[in-house]
Every structure is written in structure tokens, then in C-alpha cells.
Amino acid sequence: MADIKQTERASLLLSRALECCRNNRHEFIMPEHLLLALIDDENFYAALNIFYNPLQLEERVEDVLRQTDPVPEDVEYEPQLSAQMARVIDFAVREVAASSADSVDVPHLVNGILKLDESWAAYLLKDCLGNKEANFMSHLINFCEFGDNLQAEAGEKGEAGAWRKLVTCMNEHYQQCNPLIGREKELKRTIQVLCRRDKNNPLHVGEPGVGKTALVWGLVRLIEEGRVPERLKGSRVYQLDMGTLLAGTQFRGDFENRIKQIMDGIQEESDNNIVYIDEIHTLVGAGATGEGAMDASNMLKPYLEAGRIRFIGSTTYEEFNRHFSRSKGLIRRFQQIDILEPTVEETKHIIRQIQPRYEEFHGVKYNDEAIAFAVEASA
Template sequence: MYLVRGREYLAKHPHFSLVGREHDLERISSILIRRSSNSLLLTGPTGVGVSALTLGLQAAKTFPDTPFDLIVKKLFWLNTDALFASGDSSKINNEFQGILKKLMQTPESVLIITDTANFLEGAHNTGNSHFINALNNADKSNNFQVILEVRDEKLSSVLKASTNMAELYTLYDVKEPMGSDLKAIVTAVAKELSEHHKIEVDSAAVDEAIHLTSKYRDSLGLGGAQPQRAISLLDRALASYRQFTHKQHPVITELTYQIAKTTDEAKRHQLQSQLTQWQNDWQDLKAEISKTYQYQRDAETLRFTLQDEISVLQEEEKNNIVPESAAVKTFAQLTSSGFDSPAVSKIKEKIRQIDKEIEQNNVRHNQLVMLANKDLRLMRHEVIAEFSKISGISANKLDENEVENLINLETNLLSRIFGQDSVVKHVANSVKVAKVDTLDESGPAVSYLFLGPSGVGKTEMAKALAQYVYGDEKSLVRFDMSEYMEKHAVAKLIGAPPGYEGFEAGGILTNSVRKKPVGIYLFDEIEKAHPDVFNIFLQVLSDGRLTDNVGRTVDFSDIMIIMTSNIGQPYYLNPELSDESARELATNELNNTYRSELLNRFNGRENILHFKRLPIEVIEKIIRREITKLNKSYQARGLAINMQDSCISAFCQDHYDLIRGARGLPGYIKTNIRPIIVNHILLNPHDQGHFNAVYNRESHKFDITFSKH
């Protein structure tokens, strides 16, 4: 009752097949045949397929090439809902002890608990908090093994449940599948989705679903991890496509479009005739499908009614039975012993006839649906359209060619980063190498150390890369290293050791990378971090991996790392030093501050990049860009801001400050010009016209007047 045998559990998933997880299955199998620590704690983010792996263990037992070491394992799934259903603490405890006894008496048995956090909670709520210790004590006997499945966010609470978890269980972190493995999994599930929706799925649609859900990881409502994200997107796209095309067939839409654009009268007449025929046939087909739907509902309703009648008749017949002491049994007594009365038999015959008609109707219904769907196929653009609805990102942007984006990367970066042309060129080329070159190298995708004065484009470069490489500035994750000045900062990044406060929270950096393993990570002002933090950085830059406080390895191989430092600021800000001299002095200070092994990790120091001071003409260019942004944002309201080049030049000369860099001037516009515009809009919401901004050299402010169109 409480233990479900493996083959019975697998039978509940008749179409199950494990693909793309051969390596994980092999690793898990090898753990199960160890002598010690041979129980498993399987963890991973929601949607990654932890439960599929244990099902895969059972399925693999029927494969001809599966080692007999695995075949002899007897897998049992614990039915936790049934175990805790009564709420009776004593009864539940007795049943659980019976489960453990049966497992210990069954050689090579393996107990699988699919939701360990739920199991622990159920045990606690029924007064059986000792269950985890009882389970572990039984496990120590080596008479059976345990596989605990637990979602990432619940892992810490499970580890805290017992002091000997680490001793008994091997933690196996199920990571998101990638590349060909991910493609194989999603393709297999796409076939199941196709059968459900009765619509074919094009291979390009599968590729696009994988691409979008890997690139834009922060979009809501698609599950926690791959492959679930891509599968969910395909399911949604099929549902939307099915609903849309079943309203009006795509052929009708296309014929309507062709009629609208043709100028040839004969051709128009021919198309119109085809359209009329299609519309009539389509309406007839939909009517037939609706008829089979209606029949199905009516037949099932009648069936339930007849079953209720049988129950009533049987109850009446039972109540009419004469006492057992009677010498002769009545017909009702005979029917109560296993024979149906004529009335009940007649109704059951009706039900059998209805079941037969329902089956025939189902066949007819499926034939009609297949006929309606025979020309339908989910294509790439339908997947893009669905993702656009979910994410809010325009379909045109989603449809951008990634190769074209890389080709235009330098041009795009130059449109946002002014006065740093050599840095932009270097960054664009190194990103292209990281994204296209197939040479297998350790470490993150690419790593940079940006030096230079404040407000010259270092952070803007990180934002621009997030936009043009990953499609969204949300792909940028920023860490202010002034928050990691204390010795315990390492624990904040990778998680506190067991027994220390904050252990269950995990590490801020490792948690973030597990959740978002693709994108840009910006570590600002690294010189403010505690020296111990640089041991973490050294490992990430060297190996591209980091192990958190509970033993999970986090992969940085698809992450771009950008670090910034204020080292050399006095040299960069000294107007008497040339750019080359400032760079040389800053480099000397950098070498005296950090270990060579750390600096060498930035592509042999080639990716230690120096941002120059910005000349006044570049500052003027930045202000023109800000005014253009404002005009674009107010264009829909019929408003514009006019500012002459002479006013921009005078304003920049008066207000530019080397220490604040380019940040100060856009800040001035936000504080002193935009409020005037906003206040005017609030008081005069229907006005259309332009604001004339004239710089006053005496007051060092802008005089702003409004003119209506």
C-alpha cells in the first residue's frame, strides 16, 4: 500500500523514455553499487528532471546492455500521501516501521522518496519528526539504500534534518542539459506534445524554443530550468496556434490576403471561388467536430445517469431481502449473491451499447480532428510570437539573427560607448571569439578587468554587452564589492559552513549563477573586497567552476565576467599626464596590488583594459544622445526639446567634472530639465509643441520656454 514497486510505478508513465541523460544515469548507477555512501541525495532546480532520472533507473533494468549490478536492484517508491493520510501519529509510526522492516528484509532494495521536503514536513506535522533518523539508522545497516529527491530551494532544510546526512548520502547535483542532450530531450517531449495537440511540430520550432528559453532566462511563467522551460514554451505555442487556426484555417487567411493584393480580375474571381469553397468546407468540418463533442458529452451524461439507476435498484433489491431463516430464498436474495436482476441487466446492456457508441464516436472525432489539422504545423515564427506574448519583448527583436548581431557588435557598442574606440574594438573581437570559436578552454566564457576614471563608460560597456550579446540588460548581474570588505565575505558568496548562521541560505554568488548560468556578472570596485575573496575569483577565472557550501559545483563556462577597479584613479584624473603615462602608472600600481596569477587570468593580461579620460567633444556627444533619448520618449505626446549645439558646448564646459565623469551631466538634465517638462505635462496634459532650452552663461542654468505647435 505504501511501497510501490518499480515496474508498477513505471507503468503509470506508459510513454516514458529517458533521453539525453545517459551520463547522469551512469554516474547514479555507479554510486548505487558502492560499498559506502551508496545512498543518494538527488537535487536540482525545478524542471531539470530529477524525478525522470529515478524513473530512468527502473526503465534501464529492461535494457539488454544494462549491467546486472543495476538489474538486481529492487526499486520502491514511497507513497507519502497514503502514509500520512490518517493523521494518526501512532498508526503512521507503526506503518513506517513496517516499511523499514520490509525493506531491510528485501535484498538489494532501494527506497525512493520523490519529495523529501514534503516527507519531512508530513512526518513533523504528525508528530513523527524522528522518521529521518529512523530512516538513516536503518540505512546504516547496509541492508537497503535510499534515494532522496529534493528541489534546490529545499536542499538546505533537508541537510539540516539530520547530522549524518553527509556521511550516508552522496549529493548528486542534476544540472541543466545542454547542447545535443537538451535537443534530444526537448525533441522527444515535442513528439508527445504533438500527439496531444494533434499538430506536427517543425524541428526549427524546437530549436527556437531552446534558443529563446536559454537566452532569455528571466522571462516569467516557463518553469525553473531547462528542459522544462523549452517544453513549456512549445506547449503554450501549440495551444495558441491550435486555438487560432481552429477559428480560421491558415489557407482561408492566405486566400483572403491574396484576394486583397491582386489586381487581376480573373485571378481575383478564381481566388474568391476557392475561398468560398474553403470557407464552406471548413464550416462543415467544424460543425461535424462540434457534433461529435456534443455527442460525447451527452453519452457520458447518460452513462452516469444509468450507473446511478443501477445503484438505486441494487439498494432497493437489497432492502427487500427476506430474513435468512426463511425456508426459500427469494430472487432478490439470489441477485444479491452475484446475479443481476432483469432490470439491472437491462441497464447494463444499455451501458455496454453506449460504451460501444462512445468508442465509435471517438474514432470519428479523431478522424475529423486529424483532417482539420492535416495542413497545420507549428513553425519557428509561432514559437517566437508566443514567447513575445510571455516576455513582452517584441517579436522583431526576438527574430534578430544572432550571427548578424555578432557581426554588428562593434558598431552597436560604438553607438553607446563614446571615446573608447580601441577598447570597444578589443571587447567586440574577444566576445566574437568566445561565442563562435569551438576551442575547448577552461574558465568563464570571457573575463575583463576595466580600469579608468569614473564615468567614462566601464559600467555602460557591461550594460551594452548585456543588451547586444544576450538581448536584454537584465542579463547583467552586478555585485558591489564594497559589500564584501569583511573576512566572512567569502561565506556570503559561496555560503556559510554547516552549523554556522546562514548555512541554509546558501551563497549569494553561487545561488545566482545556478539560477542564471548565462549572462554577464559585473564585480564593481574589486579593490574594496577582502583579500580572501580573491581566492574565489582566482578559482572562477582559472577553472570556471566554484563549489558552494553544500558541495554543489557551479559552472561559469557560459558567463562573461567583468571586474572594475579604481586603482590608478589619481593618474587618470591628472590632466598633466598623457593617457599613455596614466596607463603605465596605473599598471604599475595594479601589479603591486594584486598577485600575478590573478592578473594573468585575464587572457594573459590582454583583457585588462584601460578607459581613457573623455575629451569635451565626447561629453558634448553624450549630452546630444541624452536629448535624443528624451525626444524619442516624448514623441508620442507630440512634444520635443530643442537645444542648440552652442548651448550644449557652453553647458559642458561649465559643468563637466573629471571626478564625476560623464555621469554628472545626464544627472543634471534629470534633476533640472526633466522636472520642468513633467510639471508642464501634468498641468497641460493635451499640449503639443516644443521646449526651447537656452543655456544662460551667467546663471549657469537653462532657461526653458514652451511653444505650442
């Protein structure tokens, strides 16, 4: 393809396929190497995940490649294109020539694999898709075009794009909230988890009303005041709301586009950003349209695995056991932090600290006896 124009994405895929071939010391670059490289492509991953778990496909492809004998370690060689891989590229080039496209892109290479008659890569991919090949290709093309348009808009406007309308930047609103009183232990533990290299996604679990969201607002205040470790300085915390994301998503693919738009936008803005998901158990099943369809939790797994975005989640014990615990992949990537109810004395201390704000707002005064009675009566 030296004399054929190709997109940066296509060039990267072919380079990854070659790298995969070399790592396995295979003599020929095969469609299976390309398929493995495709699974690492965010557009292919998102499109396939609507119909099938990409990680399962990855395991199946690796099983096939293990059946290929490697070149001995003492033999110097340079991988060559297999006949089937050459056909994939030929199919892609012919498709570009017959269309209005001017460069070979990811969808052309995928279509080239699907057109193969006798190939494990074609068989496995077709087996994943069933009779949904056309729908899959449509989603893949849309995801690629969506990413291109998002980058073009960002370049023209000099801003991250429309994804900001779908999230709330907590750094811009923290002054409107009451300051966090107490919870030093839980806040310190949250900061420790966020600063770790791996499994750096805190999960706050506690009964309703114990102050899980208030804890995140307290973290944001510390970030804005610069009272956090260097790893967190300058971080922006974006709150993700499943209800907002699901609103108006009439067609399959709308929800996936929104998730991808937000995650890519946050990731491109900074590697230091944090995503806060209240009621995180709603991730499991959100956006799924039927059996085999992906939900929000599956869509976020590539970003969790990459580690470029850190997540903070919150949920109750009941919802954690009922929904969140079903997703073993999510549990592995989050560090649970229990948020227990404050004691009676801690509650009195919290109320006394915020007492002036409420007295000013309501135009009344609260005496110590009233505060003590209210706390003890609700304990």
C-alpha cells in the same frame, strides 16, 4: 530461563547481552548490557525514538559500561548473571505468569529494567522517557504485535502484505513514462553509487523541472531491460510519498507504524530493493508531533545504517540548504549528485527524441523552427 518459554526476539536479546558482556570482558551480565542489546532491536528502537534519540542513549550506556573494570586477558572465565540482571529476568517471568502471555518477550524484559530501584540502566531509560513510560511501553507492545501480525499475514497469504498499498513500484509503471534522453553522465554516476558497499545512497540535487524524477525512471528502465551491473539486476524501485504516509495518521504511532511496515516489507522481500524518495527534504520533520518527537529521517536511520535497503533521494538546492542540511546524520549517508539544467542544444535534442509521442497524442506536427523558438525563449 532455560525452562521458561521465550520468544525468538527475547532469546536473541539475551544472547546479544551475553555477547556484549564477553566483548567488554565483564565478569557479570548486567542490565546495561541488555539495554545496549535492546537499542539494536528494531521494535525498541522505533518506540524509543518517538521520545528520545536512541543513539544518544547508546552513548550514555557505553560511558557507564566503560567504568566497569574488565577481567584480565590472561584469566579464563564465563560471565554470570548479576543480581540486578537476575531481578530483570525474574520480573519478566512473573509478569508473564500473571498475564495471558505464554512467553517472555521484549516488553517484559524492558519492564523488568524499569522496575529496578538502583540501576544505571533503569536510571538512563527513565531519564530518556521522563513521565512517558506508559506511552513508551504501549508503543513498544504495539510495534511488537504489529510485526508479529505482519509476519503472520505474510505466511497465510503468501505475499508481503499491506505495505504495498503505501508505495508505488516503479518497475510496474515505467513503460507509461517517456524514455530518458541524455543524462548519461548523471545516470552512470547514480549506478556507481548504488553499487558501492558503503554510502550507496544517491541524492539528486537540482532546480525544479530539470528531470530528477525522470532520471530515476530511466534507471528503472535499464534495470528492467537488464542493462545494469550484476549488483542491480532484479532490483525493484519503490517510490515513497510522504503525503500518502501522513494521510489519515491521527494518532502518534500511526505514522511510525506505516514507516516500519514499509521498510520491513521491502527488506524482507529482497536485499536488492531500492527506495526512491522524491522531495526528500520533507523527511525532516515529517511525522514529528512536538519537541523531542522523532521524524521520518530518524526512523529511517536504522535502515540506512544497516545498508540492506538503498535509497535514492531528490530535492532542490533551496530545500536542501533549508531543511535537509540540518540533519548531519542523513548527509553522511547520502552521496550528492548535482543534476544541472540541460543546455539549449541538449534541450532541443531531448524534445526531438520525444516529439513523435506528443505529435501522436495531440494530433499535430511540430516543425524545427517552433521547437527552436520554444527552447530559446525559455532559456
